[in-house]
Amino acid sequence: MKRIASTKNERVKEWKKLQSRKKREERGLFLIEGLHLIEEALKYKSIVQELIVLDGAKLPNHFFEGTIPTTIVSKEVFSLLSEMDSPQGVMAVCKQLRWEIDLNVKKWLLIDAVQDPGNLGTIIRTADAAGMDVVILGDGTVDLYNSKTIRATQGSIFHLPVINSSLKPIISKLKEEKIPVFGTSTKNAVFYKEIPPSETFALLVGNEGNGVSKELLDMTDQNLHIPIYGKAESLNVAVASAIFMYHLRK
Amino acid sequence: MKRIASTKNERVKEWKKLQSRKKREERGLFLIEGLHLIEEALKYKSIVQELIVLDGAKLPNHFFEGTIPTTIVSKEVFSLLSEMDSPQGVMAVCKQLRWEIDLNVKKWLLIDAVQDPGNLGTIIRTADAAGMDVVILGDGTVDLYNSKTIRATQGSIFHLPVINSSLKPIISKLKEEKIPVFGTSTKNAVFYKEIPPSETFALLVGNEGNGVSKELLDMTDQNLHIPIYGKAESLNVAVASAIFMYHLRK
Numbered sequence: 274m275k276r277i278a279s280t281k282n283e284r285v286k287e288w289k290k291l292q293s294r295k296k297r298e299e300r301g302l303f304l305i306e307g308l309h310l311i312e313e314a315l316k317y318k319s320i321v322q323e324l325i326v327l328d329g330a331k332l333p334n335h336f337f338e339g340t341i342p343t344t345i346v347s348k349e350v351f352s353l354l355s356e357m358d359s360p361q362g363v364m365a366v367c368k369q370l371r372w373e374i375d376l377n378v379k380k381w382l383l384i385d386a387v388q389d390p391g392n393l394g395t396i397i398r399t400a401d402a403a404g405m406d407v408v409i410l411g412d413g414t415v416d417l418y419n420s421k422t423i424r425a426t427q428g429s430i431f432h433l434p435v436i437n438s439s440l441k442p443i444i445s446k447l448k449e450e451k452i453p454v455f456g457t458s459t460k461n462a463v464f465y466k467e468i469p470p471s472e473t474f475a476l477l478v479g480n481e482g483n484g485v486s487k488e489l490l491d492m493t494d495q496n497l498h499i500p501i502y503g504k505a506e507s508l509n510v511a512v513a514s515a516i517f518m519y520h521l522r523k
Numbered sequence: 524m525k526r527i528a529s530t531k532n533e534r535v536k537e538w539k540k541l542q543s544r545k546k547r548e549e550r551g552l553f554l555i556e557g558l559h560l561i562e563e564a565l566k567y568k569s570i571v572q573e574l575i576v577l578d579g580a581k582l583p584n585h586f587f588e589g590t591i592p593t594t595i596v597s598k599e600v601f602s603l604l605s606e607m608d609s610p611q612g613v614m615a616v617c618k619q620l621r622w623e624i625d626l627n628v629k630k631w632l633l634i635d636a637v638q639d640p641g642n643l644g645t646i647i648r649t650a651d652a653a654g655m656d657v658v659i660l661g662d663g664t665v666d667l668y669n670s671k672t673i674r675a676t677q678g679s680i681f682h683l684p685v686i687n688s689s690l691k692p693i694i695s696k697l698k699e700e701k702i703p704v705f706g707t708s709t710k711n712a713v714f715y716k717e718i719p720p721s722e723t724f725a726l727l728v729g730n731e732g733n734g735v736s737k738e739l740l741d742m743t744d745q746n747l748h749i750p751i752y753g754k755a756e757s758l759n760v761a762v763a764s765a766i767f768m769y770h771l772r773k
Binding site for chain 2: 401403433499504508511512515519
């Protein structure tokens, strides 16, 4: 096993660059951190490229028994790379996931420009739990490989296809396939409970401040809203997405 | 209007102390930050004790026209106190809210030891939106007046009673009042959609890792669960609470 003690090491600099979206995209790689996430990633062995382990970290034996290249690093190096409040002493460099769009699947979640990484990650976790088949990240959506997004997915990033794609052509294709597309909006929308649960649907949710863009709302079959019974101005987008998904699915 | 430039000023030290739960409780005060939250607080004028404004901050005129004591502070002082990523140049010292428990209300949310301030704030925001009448924070729940909790409530902290109280005696009283109490659990629980929506109910949600304590689950009328259709291990507690609340309410 290799060992690196210096934060000036070239490999360390290369890992550090993976904290930038641009560099992640250039390299086709991303970093994950923490035991649970890495356990989930290891189920898809081909994506974990290398492990970075803090010298002295207590990890399950199987972390050291596999064939994945592992580097033991000093506290200084690990601290430089870690983004967790309570680091667990292990990170992994993973290959970005490449999924193809499959028009035969039934439950679609379309995301229009959600900005907060915690919200995006929580939405993906909920989509996984709700049994959605695919999540499409439209233009202007925060990076899937942002460390906060990944952490909030709690591993669901590895469980279902999450694909970057402009939403207009997707919605057009879904309509050709006769998959009903439900937008979400506080205006000109019907009470979501009026729509019966079904096996096949696409749900379109939007930006924290502005909601789904008008252009996309104009393309849907129906737009839905969740009533506000109290004095809150709105619901958090991850919360609203969850209410819609669990209501709509059969 | 008073002006304070030095971070060594005694008033500044006193404000800074309000970032600690213990000091907040001793003083019966808390800090809020940002235009939207302060606008919401000002609707309940008696709770806003003083305003702290960054020298040169652009604020709506009515912030300076009221009778609330206002202090203009230097950038150094404001930076010392601010906990926002993009500070808006205004904070307020507020009196902690004192609510009495009213057994005549119909929709109760009981929270058992939720630990993450963002989760707690989001749950309170959703409870407000869903028209819940009261939120009870059981023992071991994170502080309502934590700045992250308050921010996540998006002002809902001012919209409905949120009360610290042990949950055992509350559940006993609700049962005497014939208000059905629904626990939430992944084990020995019925599919939540089997319970019809109603006007009157209490929902009990729990800690991020451990859920609701067994002792409390044993006291409920019925325990509910949300199915996981995909590969996720669980739902975020704020997401699960939202699905339950919006399903259960009529």
